[in-house]
């Protein structure tokens with residue numbers, strides 16, 4: 001849901017955090033108000049009040065919109081991505097030839113760290 005800046009300006013506090021969409025470029029503003037990106041994950045996330053302050057001077061031809069960020073949905077997306085990433089690296093460090101003296105090789109040490117990360121996130125590798 002994208003709200004035209006003119007319409008958003010009366011509900012900035014309620015909007016909370018937002019991404020800034022440029023209709024002119026069909027892209028998001030990046031972090032620190034510098035440049036544009038098509039990738040949502042590279043987009044800056046701003047308080048709507050700040051976003052408004054930084055965009056109110058631009059002309060209507062820029063077609064500025066504010067896109068509210070739902071923190072829970074965002075976090076869920078990130079966790080899905082994290083699961084995929086961790087599964088990939090976990091597999092990458094598979095197949096060591098350590099003896100029984102304990103985990104000493106790079107692969108074992110990394111796998112242990114990855115398992116710790118899974119645990120921290122309350123997740124498990126898809127493949128053991």
Ligand SMILES: [Zn+2]
Pocket residue numbers: 096097098103104105106107108109
């Ligand atoms: Zn090993």
